[in-house]
Amino acid sequence: MDTASEVGNDSKLSVMYYGEKTEVLGKAVVHLTAVEISLDVDADRDGQVERNNPNKGSWMWGPNGHGAILLVNCDSEHTYGKRRDSDICEMSDLKDMSPMVLRTSGPAKLPEGYKLTMHISQGDAEKNLFYKSFVKDYPLVLGSEDLSKEVPYLGGNAEMNFYVEGLRFPDKDFEGLISISLSLLEPSSQGFPETPIFTDRVVFRVAPWIMTPNTLNPLEVFVCSTSDNYQFLKGMRRLVENSGYKLKVCHEYMNRGDRWMQDEIEFGYIDSPHQRFPVVLDSPRDGELQDFPYDVLLGPDFGYVTRTAYDEEVSSLDSFGNLEVSPPVIVNGKIYPLGRIIIGVAFPTATKGRNMTKVVQDFLWAQKVQEPIALFSDWLLVGHVDEFMTFVPAPDKKGFRLLLASPDAGYKLFRGLQNDGHGQAKMFDGLGAEEEITVDEILSDDKLGAENNYVQSCIDWNRDVLKRELGLDDDDIIDLPILFHVMEENRAVAYYPDMVNMIVLGKNLGIPKPFGPKVDGRCALEAEMTSLMEGLGLSCTYIDDFASYHKLLGEVHCGSNVRREPFSFKWWNLEINLEP
């Protein structure tokens, strides 16, 4: 039968039984009813649910790939009275969900005893109460409580619209693939269960959480207002507004004195052919800012995700100043069109050390589309990668430069000043007599020299890793003159405001004002920095964060956060080879 029946038993097959001499021994008639059933999703990723895509039951990466996409419905439909997990469906939620259509053709009713059932596998359900399907006026929730539910058969040519949502991001124990099956059940003799005679199956992949590098356009800049950071706020406001972006201030009643806007959250987004929205990753750090992402950021079309460290110690390395992402790179022919995540951990040869919690590391790795790189950041007292590296856009080469803090470049600059007769020029000029120190004094401090020697070797190790893992040449890296100071347990802090810890807003950089020695009235460190960035068409604004951030062991980057535009590249077009 090649068309669906309009009424039951509308086709038949006659079977004649002949004897040896072609006499008719008997006759049998089989009555046939044809029903067309197709469970459909957007397997070709064009935003439309096509009819019976032959690839709908599997998932493949790449521009020639296929397979539907599911978003974790991690935003909230309400700004107040938020909930992110409910059995009740809101119509405004539907646009975040993936459409799924059950198309049936056939008679007005199924033959007696036949029925349709939608089901998920026990294995999937055990791991993840991972989705709810809604159809208007017909809520259908499948999960570990209900693996299987009957679906009404509407008769004639019918389309039943379902909306599917993900409940969990990919993680260590969840690859991200889920499937939904629809079966036609045939009745058996009375008292026996029905058995399926036809099953259709669709597969979804839950969209990963994606980070945005400095080379993407900013949308909003977030900072905290505290009782002592008026000067800093003023500088930031001027920079952000002059750059044409929006400054959002988290006030003291919400931040409770915690100014480290970079450390509590990381902005990212999730994307699908039918919908896209920003999602904030909330750090297990949980300082006084901890309520900000959930209470303020989460809302309609603004998602929230966090990871909780139940049996691990949370350290300073869990702050998201220690979580960055590179611009897109090509490494030995392998393309990373969404860049690579960068985190800081303990030294590989160290017998002990602080680390980023495994729950967060596992989450980052499981997203797959921005394969992480682990740097060594435990040599720093605060321990964040943003204390020694950042990326800025560039018009040439790979489209960006890696900026690295460099004590060697720092000493070279100071020795140059001394050779040119500026040995008595003062660092920290104007910040009070107890802070001031001359170039000669700095250069004659052998202990400081040894400390910076050690720091340089730590940064050099990271430089090698970054060159290898991002496919960079020396020309792609700019060394910034920054000195460090080694404190307790051989851990380092910036000696003067750490210029690499900057905020990047398109072509405008907001840089911690270094308070370097002055030559002809101009700060030699600013002059060097400005000159290095000018070559890339970047404009530097120096922001005084000395008292309110630098003295508390952070700088401009630590004290701010930027939400950026998503990549135009679609993550499902990645060609992923899972084997390392």
Added chain:
Amino acid sequence: MDTASEVGNDSKLSVMYYGEKTEVLGKAVVHLTAVEISLDVDADRDGQVERNNPNKGSWMWGPNGHGAILLVNCDSEHTYGKRRDSDICEMSDLKDMSPMVLRTSGPAKLPEGYKLTMHISQGDAEKNLFYKSFVKDYPLVLGSEDLSKEVPYLGGNAEMNFYVEGLRFPDKDFEGLISISLSLLEPSSQGFPETPIFTDRVVFRVAPWIMTPNTLNPLEVFVCSTSDNYQFLKGMRRLVENSGYKLKVCHEYMNRGDRWMQDEIEFGYIDSPHQRFPVVLDSPRDGELQDFPYDVLLGPDFGYVTRTAYDEEVSSLDSFGNLEVSPPVIVNGKIYPLGRIIIGVAFPTATKGRNMTKVVQDFLWAQKVQEPIALFSDWLLVGHVDEFMTFVPAPDKKGFRLLLASPDAGYKLFRGLQNDGHGQAKMFDGLGAEEEITVDEILSDDKLGAENNYVQSCIDWNRDVLKRELGLDDDDIIDLPILFHVMEENRAVAYYPDMVNMIVLGKNLGIPKPFGPKVDGRCALEAEMTSLMEGLGLSCTYIDDFASYHKLLGEVHCGSNVRREPFSFKWWNLEINLEP
């Protein structure tokens, strides 16, 4: 420098500083010492540790792939007083371990303060205390307690031999890849830690546990001796010895009355370019046979692995009669040269049901090289896939046939007997009057008919899955005339000895004697079975298991186990695409 130094500082680089008029302002000399360091493994999988393979730091599947292989050292060097986990190295253990060589060339000593260190990553070590490295006279154990250890530098042209063992099989939380790094550390100023200036890294994959299908040659056959199975044992001994194999009997003091040799264990093996040995997987079933695999099988070059269900209910579906493997197949162009694992679970549309424990399922999936298929076996009271399916070798087509129990084939045979005038022939003839039943009586039992109708629909569902997942045509499947009987909770048992539950020893099959109706003195069921198998060049031996196995709801296959030769195909030559 392109060769290693023979003594320290044996090369130098002179730097002359010239003034404007080429007058010499100064001269500097840099003294150089070159040391060649290579951490080597058998990355090309030929059994030899080659020098500095460029691919040693990554792992790729396939005949053109690369990457070293590690065995889980899961055998025991002792038959008595077994231990499988110890810090002390036995020399006889070394052949199970993967060789790793540290090759160094250079002066007799490293320059002052430099040293070599071997290290593993914290992430790896947290998950798996996964290996120990031994060098003769120099035990070196790396794990979560010691991520890093110094290695002596021997001077001159030296090779230091290490032996690495895996401690854990791949599993849900362990992909199977582990890496070891070796770094040259450079001293910093006094009081600061050393920093690595060179790191070499090697990667291993832990060899998966591999099952052996019926098409592989047998080596040993295992059965239990009980107080009541003399008849069965006699039949089995004759079959096995006539087939030229070895029968191993587990005696009652060890089996304590538990005769289900199939259910407690599954034989498999692990393989590497340097070593291969059998490994028994011990079921979490843990009947009275539970000590047998550890106490009897585990020994020198015979490994042991088990999975324990800590927070799951162990059901009859965890017995390994419910764990089988297909011969090699090609499915839609995808090659499975090691076949596919087959397990039985609850029905996909069932709202509840028994299942194989997740710990065992996770283990099976994680081995990757025999991608599992889940059938529906929960419709059976005992719930094992070997109650309705098996594979036998065949000289044609795909090299095997799938045999399926078929109530339809059973009824066809019985109706044929009735039509031919044998309606009064008796089933269970000679087993006592209370057992006997005529063909006519069987055919007139409507309840039995309805039950078998239901059973057939359950088997049909599995038939469809097997056809799809193994790429089989109807010609690849033979239906065996077997009836079932449905008991409590709609679960089925074989009505007469279940011929599909056979033991396959090359071309000889040991089949439960069905005690079918006799025609001209010959059992009609045996005649049909023998005729079906004869076409494949297979010879049938019928073994009486009626009282001692069939009445206890098992048959020949449930009561035996076969250790087979490994595949000649090497698992690392698989081309694995991890995405489904």
